Amino acid sequence: MEVIAYSENGVSLQGLLVLPPSATVRAGVLVCHEGPGRGDHVLRRLEMLAELGYAGFALDIYGEGSPVEKDPQKIFPRLMPWLEKREALRSRALAGLDTFKKAVQTELTFAIGFCFGGTVALELARMGAPVDGVVSFHGGLKATIPAVPGSVKAPILSCVGTEDPSIPLEDRTAFEAEMIAAEAKFQTLLFSGTKHAFTNKDAPPVPGLAYNAWAEQQSWSAMQSFFRALETK
Numbered sequence: 767m768e769v770i771a772y773s774e775n776g777v778s779l780q781g782l783l784v785l786p787p788s789a790t791v792r793a794g795v796l797v798c799h800e801g802p803g804r805g806d807h808v809l810r811r812l813e814m815l816a817e818l819g820y821a822g823f824a825l826d827i828y829g830e831g832s833p834v835e836k837d838p839q840k841i842f843p844r845l846m847p848w849l850e851k852r853e854a855l856r857s858r859a860l861a862g863l864d865t866f867k868k869a870v871q872t873e874l875t876f877a878i879g880f881c882f883g884g885t886v887a888l889e890l891a892r893m894g895a896p897v898d899g900v901v902s903f904h905g906g907l908k909a910t911i912p913a914v915p916g917s918v919k920a921p922i923l924s925c926v927g928t929e930d931p932s933i934p935l936e937d938r939t940a941f942e943a944e945m946i947a948a949e950a951k952f953q954t955l956l957f958s959g960t961k962h963a964f965t966n967k968d969a970p971p972v973p974g975l976a977y978n979a980w981a982e983q984q985s986w987s988a989m990q991s992f993f994r995a996l997e998t999k
Contacts, residue, residue, distance in 0.1 A: 767812070769831075770823075770869055774861035775854075780831040781865055782824040784812040792819040793874035793997060796863055796890075796897070798883030799824060800966070801845040803834035807880065807966045818990065821870045825862025827855070827886065838972065845882050852910045856893050859886050863895060874898045876993060877920075879905055880965055884924075891950075894919045899996045901925070901989045903965050907933055907941035918950035923992045925985040927960025931974040955988055957981040 770781045782804070785791065795815050799808045808824050815822040826832045827848065835841050848855045867875060876899045879887035884905015891900040892913040901923045922945070926933050938954065945952040957978065963969035964978040965985060 767809075770865060772861060772865040774858050777829045779826040779829055779858075779861065779865075781826055781862055782809070782812060783866070783869060784816045784822045785870070786816045786819045786821065788819060790819065791821045791870065791872055793821075793876060793898075793993065794866060794870050794872040795820045795822045796866055796875065796877040796887075797822055797824045798859065798877065798879030798886040799827065799832055800880050800963075801882035802836070802841050803828060804832040805834040805968065807968055808883075811878075811880075814986075820876075820993075821872060823862070823866035823869070825859065825866070825886075827858050827862075838970070849882075849885065849906070850910070852889060855886065856889050856895075859890055860893075860895055863890065863897065867896070874997060876900070876996075878989065879903065881905060881963055888922070888924070891918050891920050891922050892948075893917065899923075899992060901992060903985055904930060904933065904962050907937045909941070909944055912944050913948035913950060915947065915949050918945070918948050918952075921992070921996065922950060922952040923955065923988065924952065925955045925957070925981075925988065927957045927962065927964050927978070927981060929960055930962040930964075932962050953992075955985060957984065 768783045812822040877887045878901040884902030961976040963975040964981040
């Protein structure tokens with residue numbers, strides 16, 4: 767695992783790069799962290815991607831490596847300004863993507879994200895960033911800058927739990943309408959009885975959040991199928 771220093775708008779950032787053990791790299795995968803910060807869950811995902819033959823890069827939204835905030839009362843004040851200022855969020859995410867693409871040059875680059883990171887990955891898709899596919903795991907779907915026809919270049923896979931209080935049915939419906947209007951190629955994968963943060967074994971025991979092994983395994987498998995289809999098209 768290599769730490770790569772970069773910056774955006776005068777803020778010092780630290781990305782984490784993990785390469786596969788084999789000499790051949792299937793593609794690059796940008797990994798966007800959750801609202802609390804870049805914790806063990808993201809590190810596990812980098813290792814899992816490397817085992818599959820991908821070069822993974824965990825970007826840094828908050829700065830200084832995005833250390834994890836464990837106090838629940840401080841998490842939302844930390845992430846909400848980014849959700850409210852999507853242009854700033856897009857710029858910060860794009861800085862991570864650009865750094866990754868310069869560090870590891872691959873034919874294809876994908877972006878994935880979890881929770882808040884899923885929203886970050888979707889913003890990259892909405893803005894037409896140079897990625898070849900986007901996967902959001904229980905990422906928020908609301909758009910303050912909706913996609914417009916032709917803006918979404920990358921196919922999208924969104925994995926959502928039906929019992930996720932932060933992604934209600936109306937948000938899923940609005941996202942579907944947005945993507946259809948934008949003429950985007952997208953897929954929504956729904957998991958019954960599944961709450962927010964279902965991929966994270968370290969999800970805190972608070973209402974609305976819960977790890978779900980079945981949904982975690984199925985969504986990760988769906989991501990792999992999604993990538994394979996794009997790699998062989």
